[in-house]
Amino acid sequence: MKKLYTHSRLAVLALYMFIAAVIAPNVALAKTLDIVTATTDMAALTQEVGGDKVSVESIAKGYQDPHFVEAKPSFLLKLRQADLLVTVGLQLEIGWLPPLVTQSGNPRIQVGANGYLDASQFAEILDIPTGAVNRAMGDVHPLGNPHYWLDPDNGRRLAKGIAGKLGELDPGDAAYFQQRFQDFDKRLTAAEQKWDSTMKPYRGRKVVTYHNSLPNFAKHFGLNVIGYVEPRPGIPPTPSHTLDLIGLMKKENCKVIMVEPYFDLKTPNSIARETGAQVVKYLPSVGGEKEVTDYFKLFDYNIDLLTKAFQ
Amino acid sequence: MKSLSLSIALFAVSVLTVSAQDTAVPQANNGDSAALEQRIKDLEERIISLEGQVRVLKSETSSAQGAASAAAPAPQPASTEQPAATPQIGEVPAAGVTQTPTYGGAGGAAAKALNPDISVIGDFIGAVGGNSPPPLASVQPFPALQMHESELGLQAIIDPYARGDFFISFGEEGVDLEEGYITFTALPQSFVAKAGKMRSVFGKVNTMHNHVLPWVDRPLVTTNLVGGEDGIDDAGFSIERILPAPKGIFLEATGQVFRGDADGVFKSWQNSNVSTVDHLRAYRDLNESTNLDVGFSFAHGYNDADPHFTTNLYGVDATLRWKPLRRSIYHSFIARSEFIWSQREQNPSEQRAFGMYASADYQLGRRWFLGGRYDRSGRSQFANLTDTGGSIVLTYWPSEFSQIRGQYEFTNYAEGRNSNQLLLQLIFSLGAHGAHTF
Numbered sequence: 001m002k003k004l005y006t007h008s009r010l011a012v013l014a015l016y017m018f019i020a021a022v023i024a025p026n027v028a029l030a031k032t033l034d035i036v037t038a039t040t041d042m043a044a045l046t047q048e049v050g051g052d053k054v055s056v057e058s059i060a061k062g063y064q065d066p067h068f069v070e071a072k073p074s075f076l077l078k079l080r081q082a083d084l085l086v087t088v089g090l091q092l093e094i095g096w097l098p099p100l101v102t103q104s105g106n107p108r109i110q111v112g113a114n115g116y117l118d119a120s121q122f123a124e125i126l127d128i129p130t131g132a133v134n135r136a137m138g139d140v141h142p143l144g145n146p147h148y149w150l151d152p153d154n155g156r157r158l159a160k161g162i163a164g165k166l167g168e169l170d171p172g173d174a175a176y177f178q179q180r181f182q183d184f185d186k187r188l189t190a191a192e193q194k195w196d197s198t199m200k201p202y203r204g205r206k207v208v209t210y211h212n213s214l215p216n217f218a219k220h221f222g223l224n225v226i227g228y229v230e231p232r233p234g235i236p237p238t239p240s241h242t243l244d245l246i247g248l249m250k251k252e253n254c255k256v257i258m259v260e261p262y263f264d265l266k267t268p269n270s271i272a273r274e275t276g277a278q279v280v281k282y283l284p285s286v287g288g289e290k291e292v293t294d295y296f297k298l299f300d301y302n303i304d305l306l307t308k309a310f311q
Numbered sequence: 312m313k314s315l316s317l318s319i320a321l322f323a324v325s326v327l328t329v330s331a332q333d334t335a336v337p338q339a340n341n342g343d344s345a346a347l348e349q350r351i352k353d354l355e356e357r358i359i360s361l362e363g364q365v366r367v368l369k370s371e372t373s374s375a376q377g378a379a380s381a382a383a384p385a386p387q388p389a390s391t392e393q394p395a396a397t398p399q400i401g402e403v404p405a406a407g408v409t410q411t412p413t414y415g416g417a418g419g420a421a422a423k424a425l426n427p428d429i430s431v432i433g434d435f436i437g438a439v440g441g442n443s444p445p446p447l448a449s450v451q452p453f454p455a456l457q458m459h460e461s462e463l464g465l466q467a468i469i470d471p472y473a474r475g476d477f478f479i480s481f482g483e484e485g486v487d488l489e490e491g492y493i494t495f496t497a498l499p500q501s502f503v504a505k506a507g508k509m510r511s512v513f514g515k516v517n518t519m520h521n522h523v524l525p526w527v528d529r530p531l532v533t534t535n536l537v538g539g540e541d542g543i544d545d546a547g548f549s550i551e552r553i554l555p556a557p558k559g560i561f562l563e564a565t566g567q568v569f570r571g572d573a574d575g576v577f578k579s580w581q582n583s584n585v586s587t588v589d590h591l592r593a594y595r596d597l598n599e600s601t602n603l604d605v606g607f608s609f610a611h612g613y614n615d616a617d618p619h620f621t622t623n624l625y626g627v628d629a630t631l632r633w634k635p636l637r638r639s640i641y642h643s644f645i646a647r648s649e650f651i652w653s654q655r656e657q658n659p660s661e662q663r664a665f666g667m668y669a670s671a672d673y674q675l676g677r678r679w680f681l682g683g684r685y686d687r688s689g690r691s692q693f694a695n696l697t698d699t700g701g702s703i704v705l706t707y708w709p710s711e712f713s714q715i716r717g718q719y720e721f722t723n724y725a726e727g728r729n730s731n732q733l734l735l736q737l738i739f740s741l742g743a744h745g746a747h748t749f
Binding site for chain 1: 356359360362363364366367468471472474494496497498499501502503551552553559561563592594595596599602604632634636637638639640641677678710711712743745746747748749
């Protein structure tokens with residue numbers, strides 16, 4: 001009798017597993033939103049609030065210059081299936097994303113459609129030019145600085161906005177996304193307190209960056225960016241500008257040069273030699289190094305580098 | 312603008328309210344000040360969110376107004392003195408066509424927002440040397456100095472279903488509509504369709520505008536078999552779709568039907584003489600920095616020999632690209648080749664000509680590129696006459712928006728004549744030129 005009971009229990013278990021195996025993937029498939037993001041940071045934030053109800057992939061890699069991504073046809077394979085495209089906006093992707101969107105043959109993600117999300121609308125944007133803009137200023141972004149995700153407060157705003165959009169596209173899981181956002185918010189607030197207190201002793205410190213990609217980070221953590229290795233955005237370093245910068249750094253006693261991983265270190269290194277400054281290869285994006293796998297680790301990594309450099 | 316001032320006003324009011332509360336409770340204890348700080352933070356959040364909404368509204372309004380002004384017929388053509396576009400834009404809401412709110416009224420910024428992306432690309436070429444002995448009829452050497460082309464680009468999203476692109480090419484002698492087409496981006500079943508005048512998808516070089524070529528001129532095979540600089544560039548429609556393929560392979564098929572006129576290749580004697588171009592493209596990422604792109608093309612149409620004679624063109628193209636992502640702005644390599652077979656009916660006998668080029672370009676540094684090209688091609692009307700040639704190209708980019716290029720070119724024409732040329736090219740770009748397809 002006991003044996004029979006065990007057998008029937010096994011049979012029921014097997015039946016359950018069979019049903020689960022048959023049904024579960026279908027259910028999961030039906031509910032997963034297919035999301036493509038322009039950059040890894042947007043992917044990381046979308047993953048935070050989307051949890052297992054979304055599958056997210058980024059077009060640009062974290063160690064790649066997001067201004068110059070090639071519009072490879074392989075990206076079209078992802079875009080044509082996508083329910084949602086999350087972009088950084090502010091013309092960061094203007095050189096490569098528009099033709100991909102046009103060619104994708106996917107009406108859901110066309111500009112203005114419900115599945116096209118320009119995340120810049122949620123964030124605090126700095127460096128919005130007030131006067132006339134022209135290209136003598138270099139490759140300036142007329143709508144403001146697009147590197148806005150490097151302020152954790154903007155990260156929170158983006159996550160909230162993205163969670164709202166996910167809920168709109170998948171109303172059945174709207175509560176789930178909101179709950180994930182609340183959870184992210186809590187973790188971010190805790191992490192932010194830690195980061196803020198770690199960086200507190202260095203508020204007001206002067207730094208130089210290669211490209212103007214740190215205004216939001218600098219604002220949040222109270223860094224003073226006094227100059228750039230590039231003479232103008234997108235224009236490679238010139239000897240005269242480099243000399244001026246060396247002079248400025250000496251005068252201002254600036255000891256840190258922050259460089260994105262995709263720029264050549266030759267000029268920053270020679271500036272460092274002249275000024276006794278330290279070159280810090282910081283990461284502007286999630287995935288810039290293998291271990292930097294999410295939005296939290298991005299700040300952990302950069303703050304760790306900076307505090308070491310400031311000490 | 313209204314929203315912006317609205318949000319600023321809102322902010323001012325909020326700050327006033329906060330400070331009013333502050334004075335109302337003179338002895339604010341810690342709990343109160345924390346609450347106040349929270350309030351200020353909340354208000355900050357609201358302002359940032361409002362600013363974002365303003366940006367969205369601004370862009371939405373401009374496209375809505377653009378659509379409205381495009382859809383609305385010119386109200387009264389009576390006032391003929393009125394200059395065309397700009398002043399009308401401001402009048403659209405006033406005419407009561409739509410009740411969309413205006414942001415910034417009819418000010419310059421608002422008017423500009425309605426414009427398509429406008430760009431001009433100048434292509435200035437200087438040449439030293441040339442043919443020896445004097446030029447052949449079939450060969451067009453470059454003049455000493457010329458403003459070869461000024462390409463005006465006008466590009467915009469038309470409505471939620473389509474975008475429009477115009478490229479008007481001003482040469483030294485006249486104006487030509489290089490391309491002008493609508494692209495339907497929201498078709499069912501992942502189809503993308505175009506209608507208008509466009510460069511056909513026969514191979515790679517035929518699709519490229521002058522300023523994106525890695526050389527000053529086009530390969531011999533293009534000149535001899537595919538209609539030269541203009542190539543197969545005709546009025547018609549095009550439909551393309553990504554095809555199902557094994558994982559990791561991008562497969563795309565394009566079918567195009569044109570009127571049937573392409574100088575030097577096709578001629579339409581009557582309305583039924585349409586030409587067709589079909590293209591199959593297979594692409595694969597070999598790894599994150601290297602990829603291979605292969606295409607097969609077929610074109611068919613009537614030629615200028617006789618109303619009954621046709622020309623078939625067959626093409627194979629292959630491109631290998633390398634660009635390390637971590638150093639993508641400093642180094643890259645592209646190797647490309649196209650093989651083209653032409654089958655042309657004419658009297659007394661059909662001509663079957665073959666031509667090809669192979670080229671390679673290496674990016675030495677952020678601003679420097681070095682490349683070379685080998686050319687070999689028969690002529691469509693005289694298949695047994697084969698021209699060969701070669702080029703070395705050095706390109707310098709002061710910025711993304713200008714380019715200086717030098718090219719030494721040697722050509723050995725079938726008749727036994729040679730040409731040695733040194734070409735110098737300056738390309739400069741103004742305004743917002745839309746990104747090109749890969």
